[in-house]
Amino acid sequence: MRVKLLPSAFPPPLSETHQYLTTYVINDGVAIDAGALGLFGGHEEQARIRHVFITHSHADHVAGLPVFLDTAYRGTTDCVVVHGSDAVLESLRHDWFNGRVWPDYERLAPNGCPFVRLSRLQPGQVVEVEGLRLTAVPVDHTVPTFGFLVEDADTAVVFSSDTGPTSELWERANRVANLKAVFLELSFPDELASVAATSKHLTPSLFAAEMRKLRHDVRWYAVHVKPRFREAVLADLASRPIPGLELILAGHEYDL
Numbered sequence: 001m002r003v004k005l006l007p008s009a010f011p012p013p014l015s016e017t018h019q020y021l022t023t024y025v026i027n028d029g030v031a032i033d034a035g036a037l038g039l040f041g042g043h044e045e046q047a048r049i050r051h052v053f054i055t056h057s058h059a060d061h062v063a064g065l066p067v068f069l070d071t072a073y074r075g076t077t078d079c080v081v082v083h084g085s086d087a088v089l090e091s092l093r094h095d096w097f098n099g100r101v102w103p104d105y106e107r108l109a110p111n112g113c114p115f116v117r118l119s120r121l122q123p124g125q126v127v128e129v130e131g132l133r134l135t136a137v138p139v140d141h142t143v144p145t146f147g148f149l150v151e152d153a154d155t156a157v158v159f160s161s162d163t164g165p166t167s168e169l170w171e172r173a174n175r176v177a178n179l180k181a182v183f184l185e186l187s188f189p190d191e192l193a194s195v196a197a198t199s200k201h202l203t204p205s206l207f208a209a210e211m212r213k214l215r216h217d218v219r220w221y222a223v224h225v226k227p228r229f230r231e232a233v234l235a236d237l238a239s240r241p242i243p244g245l246e247l248i249l250a251g252h253e254y255d256l
């Protein structure tokens with residue numbers, strides 16, 4: 001399984017280390033979240049992505065979606081499918097595709113060819129697309145949020161999305177035999193533990209506590225570090241190293 005976190009900062013080398021928006025692309029064909037999805041590659045590269053899974057309604061995970069759908073439009077009946085919870089679909093319909101911020105792409109269908117189909121995801125639901133099996137697992141954030149367990153024939157990977165301390169994701173991951181990697185959020189330094197608690201995000205100490213909930217030996221990638229607090233997070237990790245934790249590099253393709 002090939003996983004890439006799309007860059008969302010410019011220019012290099014900031015683009016590798018500073019993450020403003022969240023979008024993973026898996027095997028060039030499936031996206032989890034769409035923060036930067038409309039901002040990468042050429043239009044053909046974008047048009048290869050036919051399934052987008054939105055973890056939650058926050059703008060850093062959705063902002064690139066309108067431009068992406070415009071770019072990826074092929075004028076065929078097999079349009080892009082965006083998968084999300086009831087809360088996510090409600091937000092997409094009312095906050096984005098409302099005829100003001102962006103046209104109503106669900107209804108706009110030149111020659112009978114729509115721009116997008118919105119597909120409802122329920123907790124625990126499994127969706128099979130493009131040779132991948134994605135399970136939507138509720139995590140603990142300030143709005144309804146799904147993490148995803150993603151499996152192909154021989155590899156399983158966990159994407160936490162934004163979350164504070166959580167449990168069901170690890171219970172499910174512990175039942176998977178071939179888990180290779182976890183992409184887990186780490187937003188704030190330890191000195192901002194109270195902000196992390198209020199906004200339901202993780203600090204290095206909380207990240208380490210989540211690691212202990214998993215029985216598998218896997219690669220741990222820390223994502224979603226707030227650029228404003230990156231130096232403080234690095235200082236935490238220097239003074240109290242967390243063995244096995246690796247900070248993700250945006251734009252790098254991880255072969256798992």
Ligand SMILES: [Zn+2]
Binds near residue numbers: 141162
């Ligand atoms: Zn969020």
Ligand SMILES: [Zn+2]
Binds near residue numbers: 162224
């Ligand atoms: Zn976020």
